[in-house]
Amino acid sequence: MAQRFFLTSAIDYPNSRPHIGTAFEKIGADVQARYRRMEGYEVFFLMGNDENTVKVARRAQELGEDVLAYCNRMAGEFQEVWKALDISYDDFIQTSEVRHHDCCRAFIQKVYDAGHIYKAAYEGFYCEGCEAFKTEKELEDGKCPVHKVPAMRRQEDCYYFALSQFREKLLAYHEAHPEFIQPESRRNEVMQLIRGELLDVNITRSGQDWGIRVPWDERFTIYVWFDALLNYITAAGYGTDPERFARWWPADMHVIGKDITRFHCALWPAMCMAAGIEPPRRVFGHGFVYIKSGQETVKISKSLGTLVEPMDILSKFSAEAFRYYFLRECPFPGDGEFSWRRFAEVYNSDLANNLGNLYSRVTGLVGRNFGSVLEGTAGLKPTLPVGEQSVQEVVSRYRQQVESLHYSQALTTLWQGVLVPANQHAEKTAPWSLVKTDKPAAALVLHDLVEAVRVAAVLLKPFLPKLAATLYSSFNFAKPFAEVSTQDALESPTPQDDLRVTAETVAGKVVPLFPRIELDSVQGA
């Protein structure tokens, strides 16, 4: 029976289109999903949009659109981007969907019935214009920044979730599951938060039309954070499909931004405990992408004009180039930077010069000297040219790094362990000369070089799915690419037939996988 792996990314606010920072998270989660599938897990990869917020309703109003119609339109736009990036999600949830409303109401009722929700007065600064409470931080000179009117002191009833009661349980849970929060550097932060003051949270809002109604008191809607986290169990079938829920819950990994780790590490597990379900198994808080312009590193921001949309890059290059840049250049657990200049540099050196060129020279040599067929290789097991590390070491490091979401390092391992040694091997054995003096020997060398391409294709499968497929299907390897797993990088197959280049060639040459980028042609470099 296949092991299951339930993976989620954070759901996004659809009040603007996705930018490269949001895309960064989805790509990272996607690599994990693809890797697990390749390793034989039955994967459920969930993504979605977080729609039950005042901001979304307001944005729709500004545009004169019906809120629900607006949400659906945005969900379409988001998914268009995710598809263009080859994000292999299995389900896309919108929190305005009926299934989510049903789940939320069932869940909050359960928690209420269990006695973890109580009614009390909330007092704070209230802006009449926004019809919402403002934190002191949000106010400017005691005035609402949007409406420029003084916020009034106001008190009203609301419902609180008794988060503070879960302090001991949360501590015990984190003690028992030190691997719960990843990367580990965030653990202290979370522990500190729980050890310190853990306040009960106001989980309802009043006077709002958009949102999910509190089932026992319809005057209230559920506060967006309480509702948002529940998307994970909605999709797993909570409240609608108990069998399905039993199959998939608890989630194996929530991939989220580092800014919301506390919600996922304190509030969320406590909510689960309150409702009598298991908390998720792991939370991974990834780093942020910043924009580098000149010497300055700035936040991605619409108002600063530093917002780069995925489509800007995709339309100029490819999903593969996009994925590679962020996975290689920005360490997933930590922060990274984007600049067009850096993008072009990484693209040229790693993709065009190293990987792409290796592929070109190997297929070219086989194409022009051997008519695309390496006679005499049938029944012959190739030997992967390696450097200082053995294949076993390379693959084991790769596994470890991918499983801990250290993608940048995993790609370094692949390049240093397979691609660089292959180019070195080519140089050392010089098949282009050897072919003139000892053709069968040259064939063997090329057989080994093709093996490096095969192994690279296998290990790239979760990272650059389309490219990996192109590489792999350029040769007559027996095993279908869809069935290939990491194990296939470890064991060189013995071909039944002579090795053959099946990629389309013109005059013995293949089309470059990654045409070099001229630096001058790159904007904002």
Next chain:
RNA sequence: CGCGGCGUGGAGCAGUGGUAGCUCGCCAGGCUCAUAACCUGGAGGUCGUAGGUUCAAAUCCUGCCGCCGCAACCA
């Protein structure tokens, strides 16, 4: 003293006690199969700083300096 993280050659990173490593960039040479790609060699670092522990510290401890996060609708 609110808490936490970070500070390694021009840039980006790896490296948790024992000759400081990788990629990019730069310089020189080689090769010419290949997308002017590839390969070899070189220059460039007192590992933020001041102390301490140790036979031995980028790596452990302490002070200081600098940068960055952190309770709500912000990926």
